[in-house]
Amino acid sequence: MPKKLNLIGHKYGRLTVLSEDGKNSSGKIKWKCLCVCGNTHSTTGNGLRTGSTQSCGCLEIEVLQKRNFKHGDAARGKVSRLNNIWCNAKARATCKSGTRDYDNYAGRGITWPKEWNEYEPFKKWALSNGYKSNLTLERKDNDLPYSESNCIWANNSTQMLNQRRSIKNKLTKSEINEIKKRHSIGVTEGRLSIDFNVSRPSIKKIIKGYYDE
Helix, strand or coil: CCCCCCCCCCEECCEEEEEEEEECCCCCEEEEEEECCCCEEEEEHHHHHHCCCCCCCHHHHHHHHHHCHHHCCEECCEECHHHHHHHHHHHHHCCCCCCCCCCCCHHHCCCCCHHHCCHHHHHHHHHHCCCCCCCEEEECCCCCCCCCCCEEEECHHHHHHHHHHHHHHHCCHHHHHHHHHHHHCCCCHHHHHHHHCCCHHHHHHHHCCCCCC
């Protein structure tokens, strides 16, 4: 029987391994890591050792930003808000298995359109479809990928309403109550996320009463 690996204290890219953090859906051990940016992130040992996971996601965003300085959206070395939105959304939708956002985005089919792989086409679409500095990029249907037809610029009220509709279309009232009941007797948010096929951030909001009538 092969000796169990102990990665605690090892450094991989921007990540330092802190402790074991349960197992993923394939039964592989996950490792909780501290990123140099201050965020914590859990990933598999394979992702760390092969170099496919080198940060909490901040490295990928920085790489995207540097690639797009040439588009004139950087003033005095700072990236524009619109460019930041593009970088962050693309990074979430194209992340690899084992990274922070994979289960909530690429892992459930939330992909990024080829026509927006470069910043300029995205910028052109945004400016032609109501982008303003107080709005955020939102998918009309949270279970469908990013695309021109599924994306809008929304204020906070529209975004929260969309999130409520998405959860209420996915879960019945009795299931929402069952989540609260199980959490009250000690079932973890991670376990509830798996059992009900809902993201952990949504589980947190359900527990806090965010989706109550």
